[in-house]
Amino acid sequence: MSNDKPNPELEKLLEYIKRSRGFDFSGYKRTSLSRRIRRRMETINVENYTKYLDYLEVHPD
Numbered sequence: 155m156s157n158d159k160p161n162p163e164l165e166k167l168l169e170y171i172k173r174s175r176g177f178d179f180s181g182y183k184r185t186s187l188s189r190r191i192r193r194r195m196e197t198i199n200v201e202n203y204t205k206y207l208d209y210l211e212v213h214p215d
Contacts, residue, residue: 163203164188170207174214 164184172178179187191206200206 160184161188161203164191167191167203167207167210170210174210 161184164187168179168187172180191203195201195203195206198206198209200209
């Protein structure tokens with residue numbers, strides 16, 4: 155049940171993380187990254203990648 159289409163919101167978030175924190179996830183499977191990021195989003199009650207990116211901009215730690 156793999157989604158082969160890139161998610162533009164996820165890609166924008168990953169680009170922000172690369173640019174601001176220096177972490178390059180280009181070699182990682184998107185399904186694994188998505189699952190881990192969504193788990194983190196649930197803990198802080200954020201519904202989507204765009205809002206999570208906004209959260210990271212305000213809370214850099």
